[in-house]
Amino acid sequence: MPPVDPGQHLLGLLFPEPEPPAEGALAAMLLQETEGGELDFARLVTRWTAVRHQPFECPEVPVSLERLAVTGRPAAESTAGPGLGAALVTLPLAARLTRQPRNLVAGVFHVGSLIDPDPTGAFAAVTLAVTAACLLTGRRDFVPDVLDVLVANGAPPGLVAEVRLVPVPRRDPVEGPDETLRLPTQVGVVLRALRYQWDPAAVAMGFGDQPAPVRRIGQALLRLRQGAGQGATA
Numbered sequence: 001m002p003p004v005d006p007g008q009h010l011l012g013l014l015f016p017e018p019e020p021p022a023e024g025a026l027a028a029m030l031l032q033e034t035e036g037g038e039l040d041f042a043r044l045v046t047r048w049t050a051v052r053h054q055p056f057e058c059p060e061v062p063v064s065l066e067r068l069a070v071t072g073r074p075a076a077e078s079t080a081g082p083g084l085g086a087a088l089v090t091l092p093l094a095a096r097l098t099r100q101p102r103n104l105v106a107g108v109f110h111v112g113s114l115i116d117p118d119p120t121g122a123f124a125a126v127t128l129a130v131t132a133a134c135l136l137t138g139r140r141d142f143v144p145d146v147l148d149v150l151v152a153n154g155a156p157p158g159l160v161a162e163v164r165l166v167p168v169p170r171r172d173p174v175e176g177p178d179e180t181l182r183l184p185t186q187v188g189v190v191l192r193a194l195r196y197q198w199d200p201a202a203v204a205m206g207f208g209d210q211p212a213p214v215r216r217i218g219q220a221l222l223r224l225r226q227g228a229g230q231g232a233t234a
Contacts, residue, residue: 006136007031007096009227013220014091022054023061023088030093030111039107045072045114057212058085060116068114075117082121082183084213086112087128091217094129095224098136104129105149123155124187127163128217131191135225143167143195162188166195186211190218194225 011031015024026048033044045068052065060081067075090108097104105126112125130149134142143166150160162184189210207215 005031005096006098007092010095010132010220010224011092013223014088014216021057022051023057023085025051025054026061026089026115027092030089031096034093034096034107039111041114044111048114056085057216058083058088060118060121061085061089064115064117074114077117081116082118082124083116084121084124084183084186084211084217086115086121086125087217088213089115090125091128091132091220094132095136098133101130101133104133105153109153120156120159120183123150123153123159124183126150126153126155127159127187128190128221131194132221132224135194135221141195143191146191156184158182159184159187163191166191186214189214190221193218194221 029047049065049069056062060083090112108126108129112122130146131142207218
């Protein structure tokens with residue numbers, strides 16, 4: 001029996017429904033285009049922009065795809081977002097590149113920037129990608145790895161500060177629903193749940209009032225941790 005592709009596995013965890021939002025189609029195309037190791041960006045963009053009018057979960061994604069379709073190049077700055085669209089699309093690729101950390105960081109950042117040109121959105125994708133790689137290799141304490149990557153690559157200070165606070169238990173839990181919750185805080189919600197919560201039922205309830213992308217990513221990474229962390233060491 002052939003080994004399970006971690007990218008396809010995480011894709012299924014992120015988008016388990018029969019008719020997922022269009023971010024699922026983009027993520028699947030990205031996996032297909034990277035199966036041979038080399039990524040043809042022009043061909044990927046052509047495939048992506050063909051589905052830009054389908055329903056998306058993250059508003060920054062169709063805005064970026066429309067820009068790519070009209071001009072052939074990504075926007076110089078964000079007109080929507082930043083959001084978790086880049087993370088949703090690139091997380092399955094990150095799972096596949098777990099054993100190639102340099103390629104993981106560079107690939108997720110550059111591909112993520114096509115989806116969300118705001119640096120906070122692209123680095124949020126990198127943050128969650130490194131976290132997923134740590135979970136897949138059995139590392140429970142992912143914060144040092146994430147911080148090393150963010151600081152070394154000049155990530156936005158707000159995102160770095162949020163990650164630094166993850167090991168500090170919050171006394172003022174983030175309440176929702178709040179679709180305007182700052183993106184670093186949304187990332188922090190996911191990372192704290194991954195670090196502190198081990199009861200799947202409790203975690204699902206904790207994500208209940210968060211924006212849809214936070215729930216989707218958080219629950220997928222928790223399931224990934226449950227499957228990959230059996231007998232793992234810190």
